Amino acid sequence: MKRRDFIIKSSLAGMALVALPKIYSQDSKITKLQVGNPLRFPPELQEGESLKFNSANVEVWPGTTTQVLALNNSYPGPTIRVQKGDDFSVLFENQFTEEATIHWHGLLVPELMDGQPKDAVQAGSNYTYSFPIIQRAGTYFYHSHAHHLTAKHVYKGYAGFFIIEDDDELQYGLPTGAYDIPLLIQDRHSVYQPQFNYAPNMMDRMLGYLGDIPLVNGTPDAFFDVQKTLYRFRIVNGSNARVYNFGFSDNSQFWIIGTDGGLKDEAVPVSNVFLSPGERIEILYDFSPIDIGNSVSLQSQAFSGIGNQGTLMDILRFDIAGDSSSGGVVPQNLLPIDYYDINDKTGTRTFTLSQAMMGTGMHRINGLTYDMNRIDEVIPFNELEEWKFINSTNNYHPMHVHGVLFQIYSRNGNTTLASNDKGWKDTVLVKPNETVQALVKFIDYSGTYLLHCHNLEHEDDGMMLNIKIDTPTNIEDENTSPNNFELYQNYPNPFNPSTTIKFKLTNAGFATLTIFSLLGTKIETIFAGNKSSGSHSITYTNKSLASGTYIYELKVNGYALRKKMILLK
Numbered sequence: 246m247k248r249r250d251f252i253i254k255s256s257l258a259g260m261a262l263v264a265l266p267k268i269y270s271q272d273s274k275i276t277k278l279q280v281g282n283p284l285r286f287p288p289e290l291q292e293g294e295s296l297k298f299n300s301a302n303v304e305v306w307p308g309t310t311t312q313v314l315a316l317n318n319s320y321p322g323p324t325i326r327v328q329k330g331d332d333f334s335v336l337f338e339n340q341f342t343e344e345a346t347i348h349w350h351g352l353l354v355p356e357l358m359d360g361q362p363k364d365a366v367q368a369g370s371n372y373t374y375s376f377p378i379i380q381r382a383g384t385y386f387y388h389s390h391a392h393h394l395t396a397k398h399v400y401k402g403y404a405g406f407f408i409i410e411d412d413d414e415l416q417y418g419l420p421t422g423a424y425d426i427p428l429l430i431q432d433r434h435s436v437y438q439p440q441f442n443y444a445p446n447m448m449d450r451m452l453g454y455l456g457d458i459p460l461v462n463g464t465p466d467a468f469f470d471v472q473k474t475l476y477r478f479r480i481v482n483g484s485n486a487r488v489y490n491f492g493f494s495d496n497s498q499f500w501i502i503g504t505d506g507g508l509k510d511e512a513v514p515v516s517n518v519f520l521s522p523g524e525r526i527e528i529l530y531d532f533s534p535i536d537i538g539n540s541v542s543l544q545s546q547a548f549s550g551i552g553n554q555g556t557l558m559d560i561l562r563f564d565i566a567g568d569s570s571s572g573g574v575v576p577q578n579l580l581p582i583d584y585y586d587i588n589d590k591t592g593t594r595t596f597t598l599s600q601a602m603m604g605t606g607m608h609r610i611n612g613l614t615y616d617m618n619r620i621d622e623v624i625p626f627n628e629l630e631e632w633k634f635i636n637s638t639n640n641y642h643p644m645h646v647h648g649v650l651f652q653i654y655s656r657n658g659n660t661t662l663a664s665n666d667k668g669w670k671d672t673v674l675v676k677p678n679e680t681v682q683a684l685v686k687f688i689d690y691s692g693t694y695l696l697h698c699h700n701l702e703h704e705d706d707g708m709m710l711n712i713k714i715d716t717p718t719n720i721e722d723e724n725t726s727p728n729n730f731e732l733y734q735n736y737p738n739p740f741n742p743s744t745t746i747k748f749k750l751t752n753a754g755f756a757t758l759t760i761f762s763l764l765g766t767k768i769e770t771i772f773a774g775n776k777s778s779g780s781h782s783i784t785y786t787n788k789s790l791a792s793g794t795y796i797y798e799l800k801v802n803g804y805a806l807r808k809k810m811i812l813l814k
């Protein structure tokens with residue numbers, strides 16, 4: 246974490262807390278100014294600080310407290326800010342009475358760091374999440390992903406920003422520091438105010454638990470004092486089920502500059518944008534045309550949707566308070582993106598989203614509901630696939646895939662994509678009766694990951710599948726590979742400090758198993774001796790090597806097979 250950013254953000258938060266009443270002219274337009282609550286910002290997680298999960302009483306509405314599920318007594322949870330290339334590590338302490346996990350939404354991490362329901366951290370237990378930051382800058386977030394508990398945990402407050410920065414994005418002159426503002430948008434039910442009661446009825450389980458009060462960074466009736474200048478907003482839809490149609494109260498234009506997986510390749514002017522649960526969008530907005538003393542609001546504008554989706558909501562009021570400049574600009578072009586070519590696909594996979602009538606297990610993918618012990622799809626590593634999401638229901642399904650950033654190819658066959666569909670994605674909104682084609686390639690980790698609907702009521706109802714990403718195969722196999730013995734991918738991979746290597750001999754022979762660096766330097770011989778025909782398994786443990794990719798080689802009767810493995814500390 247960069248100390249500089251922390252100071253800027255904490256002074257910003259401090260300012261907001263002690264915002265003094267301001268005196269403006271008698272213009273009727275400004276009577277709203279300073280009415281409401283100054284936008285809050287969660288603290289930033291400090292190096293070495295752990296994340297403690299527990300219930301806490303926090304002041305959401307002034308003068309009263311709300312019992313939330315918090316991390317470090319903060320709602321939203323502490324903001325995590327890292328640099329690409331960092332090794333991130335945090336101790337998760339589950340001090341609550343229910344199991345929980347931390348899922349790093351949008352982050353490319355090894356299976357056992359992904360915070361899946363199968364890897365829940367039991368009440369009273371700790372777990373260290375540790376992984377390298379291997380992806381580009383972007384706005385990500387984290388939340389609980391415990392079995393049947395995700396919706397409740399998130400609704401009651403368990404979510405926070407995870408922001409990755411890198412040097413690549415510095416070249417575009419985007420607004421920074423106090424002009425680079427993360428916004429977590431969530432909706433809550435006024436009927437239970439000031440509590441966050443999670444009490445979905447039958448209809449809520451069908452459509453999602455839709456609240457009528459928008460909170461921004463946990464702030465109701467939020468306002469934010471801005472300068473007459475350009476701002477960057479990083480918007481996270483952390484709602485359980487609500488789809489927003491973001492726009493400004495005067496219908497003014499803004500620019501979309503980023504999607505789920507970071508910056509787009511161009512800044513696209515729009516006047517509204519849809520954002521479904523789990524999705525993020527980064528925008529630039531210029532307040533300079535608005536006079537000091539006036540205000541403009543970020544809204545969710547009305548659209549026709551099932552249930553209470555699509556109602557007009559005022560989300561966040563911006564009060565123009567000064568004319569300092571951010572010095573930021575709207576860049577013409579941003580980071581180039583290599584778009585996949587659908588002609589390079591090696592296969593097509595179809596996911597039909599359906600809804601049964603009543604009861605549990607209403608929401609399904611390919612007729613299935615989630616079984617954590619069942620693998621539903623085996624996906625080849627490093628191969629481009631076309632995934633078709635066919636929504637046969639009249640509801641919204643934001644489909645989220647773990648372990649990958651993908652690209653959208655078409656919506657109902659139309660390959661001219663909306664600006665928020667074009668770019669790197671981990672969640673895509675599939676609207677009622679729509680078919681969305683995506684191009685998906687897993688290039689980072691093998692193992693079991695998840696595909697699910699990010700309407701959290703649908704997810705907890707079982708609208709989720711286990712997908713198993715095949716191990717990278719034959720990466721280092723030599724051309725002279727014999728056909729009378731086989732070497733398998735180690736498991737687990739990545740590993741620390743132990744992993745199992747399996748191989749199979751058709752005939753008995755003298756076998757050696759050796760570890761090499763990527764550059765071919767021999768590190769150690771794990772085994773050398775006679776082996777009978779059949780399957781063998783050898784456990785390899787290493788506590789001294791640095792994190793990295795290594796090669797293991799099996800040699801039998803002068804022939805060699807090699808594979809790569811990853812040590813991750």
Ligand SMILES: [Cu+2]
Binds near residue numbers: 643
């Ligand atoms: Cu859904």
